[in-house]
Each structure stands twice: as structure tokens, then as C-alpha cells.
Amino acid sequence: MISYETHVLPNSDYYVYTPSTLAKKLFFYPICTGSFRYESGYRLARDSYDSFLLMYILKGTCFVTVDDQTMQATAGQLVLLDCYAPHAYGTDSGFEALWLHFDGPMARTFYETIVLEKGSLLYPAHPDAIYRFLYNIYDTFRSRAPIAKDQISGTITNILTDLLTAETTQHATRKTQTDISDAISHINKYFYKSITLQELADIAALSPYYFSRVFARETGMTPHKYLITTRMANAKFLLKTSQMSVKEIAIRSGFSDESGFCTAFKKQEGMTPNEYRNTVC
Missing domain, CATH: 2.60.120.280 (Regulatory protein AraC)
Structure with a gap:
């Protein structure tokens, strides 16, 4: 036709x-x-x-x-x-x-x-x-x-x-790994701020959909999960090494409020932030 x-x-x-x-x-x-x-x-x-x-x-x-x-x-x-x-x-x-x-x-x-x-x-x-x-x-x-x-x-x-x-091609593979590494570095540096999926995808020069798929393949977790895990790691460090209040630690770790932080922390760690702070390890 x-x-x-x-x-x-x-x-x-x-x-x-x-x-x-x-x-x-x-x-x-x-x-x-x-x-x-x-x-x-x-x-x-x-x-x-x-x-x-x-x-x-x-x-x-x-x-x-x-x-x-x-x-x-x-x-x-x-x-x-x-x-x-x-x-x-x-x-x-x-x-x-x-x-x-x-x-x-x-x-x-x-x-x-x-x-x-x-x-x-x-x-x-x-x-x-x-x-x-x-x-x-x-x-x-x-x-x-x-x-x-x-x-x-x-x-x-x-x-x-x-x-x-x-x-x-080896070049394309290296480029993808570099782009994802740039996004990971951005999370590690600015985890205490609000970070959107679009922001990370723009850093990698990928669409949000493909960025999420490639990120999960490279790291074993979604961008959101990686961000939360990074924030939790910072919070755990501060709980063990500082006298900051739980509220201040929550804010410095990127959580919007103390209540949300405590709920997320207990879900991940099986104990409250104060219980974690008082554990011997």
C-alpha cells in the first residue's frame, strides 16, 4: 500500500x-x-x-x-x-x-x-x-x-x-558505570538534602525509568533505597559518636521530621534510635 x-x-x-x-x-x-x-x-x-x-x-x-x-x-x-x-x-x-x-x-x-x-x-x-x-x-x-x-x-x-x-562496547559500558558513579557520589555528598529521581537521572543523562533500572543492576537496590540506606548509615554514625538529640540527627541525616525518622529506623534496625545508641558494640 x-x-x-x-x-x-x-x-x-x-x-x-x-x-x-x-x-x-x-x-x-x-x-x-x-x-x-x-x-x-x-x-x-x-x-x-x-x-x-x-x-x-x-x-x-x-x-x-x-x-x-x-x-x-x-x-x-x-x-x-x-x-x-x-x-x-x-x-x-x-x-x-x-x-x-x-x-x-x-x-x-x-x-x-x-x-x-x-x-x-x-x-x-x-x-x-x-x-x-x-x-x-x-x-x-x-x-x-x-x-x-x-x-x-x-x-x-x-x-x-x-x-x-x-x-x-567497552566505551559504552565504562560510560554507564561512570554516569551511575556520578549519581552515587551525588547521593553520598548531598544525602541530607531533598534529592529527586529526576535530579539523579539528569546527572546520568538517562531517563528516570532507565536510570532506575541501570542503578538497580549496578548497586542491587533502587535509587530511593540507596538514599535511605545512606541516610541511615549517617544517623547510626551520629548516634554512636555524638551527643546530638535524635531530632537533630534526623534532620542532619535528611529526614523531614523526628517521627518519620524513628519509624524508618525501627523498621530497618528493629529498635528505636535511643535503643541503638545505648547498645554496646
Whole structure:
């Protein structure tokens, strides 16, 4: 089918597919696929389109916005999006892409695992194979060939497996670890102040959602849990080494009031701050 979207150039076409009930239960399945040429000024923003998107950038550049974070995708990269969530993409200079909207029982698991480890913009381990896989699905519909549900599902599995097993570059790994370390240093330095998730995510240059996932992977706890644990460590130190009142210790440790501090302390330590202060250790 010919696209009539604004800023989509001629010779762009797409094909839709309605999977059977059995295919939805058992397989990865395509929803629509296409090969588009976009000119400068193209914009698309959706609250939801029930599928996941694989978009291989063949030429040019496009921007992609997800979780309030905008990224630049260039030729050779593959964009992986959860279209159930708000998302947008477009271009100021034009680009060409081969794309596939798909879904399946394991689609979200694959998506979350890949994006958590590598992000939404990916360099495939085997780019020629990825292009061939996507093109074969697209060409099956374009040529009106018989649809083999199991074969198409296997092709989508191959694409996702390639993305899942592609090695993250050492530079990217070091960068992520450095960004998380900067956020941890910020907590350690300013734990007595009000610290928001957005503030920490901004330090790491990540969206709050992805920052939380990466932070938990690196530290074994959520950012909030890490902050509370740091505040408690400071409070325990002051209880054992100073004559400050419990109220003053609570405030100096970042808690808004004495009551909230005592409740949190007893929940974590199994005793009140004064009981902890009077223990011999």
C-alpha cells in the first residue's frame, strides 16, 4: 500500500497483517511492515500503537523520543521501541528506513532485556543479516508470497537474539558505570538534602525509568533505597559518636521530621534510635 503521510516520499510502501488467534498465542508475528523514505520535516508522535517497533536506518538521520529523552539515530543503527508507551520520531534532514511493527507472547521480555542492557538505539552484531531478515519479511508481503507464520516468527526471533547477544562496547559500558558513579557520589555528598529521581537521572543523562533500572543492576537496590540506606548509615554514625538529640540527627541525616525518622529506623534496625545508641558494640 502507498503511504499518504505528509513528508513521506513516493516509492514508500507498507503492508498490514492480521495474525490468527493461534499465532498470537504461540509466535512472534508482524503487524505491519514497510520501506519508507522520509523528507525533512517529518514528525510522528503517538501515545500508543499496540506493538513493538524495529526500524533499521538505511540512510540519513532521525531523532527518537522516548521517556522524555531524545536521541539521534544514524545510518546503520536499529531503533527498538515499545509503542505501547508514548513515543515520537522524525527528521530535520531526511532519512530512509526499513521497519517492522511486531508483537508476541515473549515480545516484552525480549524488549525489556535488550533495552535495559543496550538502550533503544542499537548497532546490530550482524547488520547485513539484520537487513536481510527485515527485508525478507517486508518482501514476503510486497510480493504476496504465502505467509508462513512459523518462519516469520523464527526470523523475528533471530533479529531479537542478534540484538540481545551483540556485545556492548567497552566505551559504552565504562560510560554507564561512570554516569551511575556520578549519581552515587551525588547521593553520598548531598544525602541530607531533598534529592529527586529526576535530579539523579539528569546527572546520568538517562531517563528516570532507565536510570532506575541501570542503578538497580549496578548497586542491587533502587535509587530511593540507596538514599535511605545512606541516610541511615549517617544517623547510626551520629548516634554512636555524638551527643546530638535524635531530632537533630534526623534532620542532619535528611529526614523531614523526628517521627518519620524513628519509624524508618525501627523498621530497618528493629529498635528505636535511643535503643541503638545505648547498645554496646
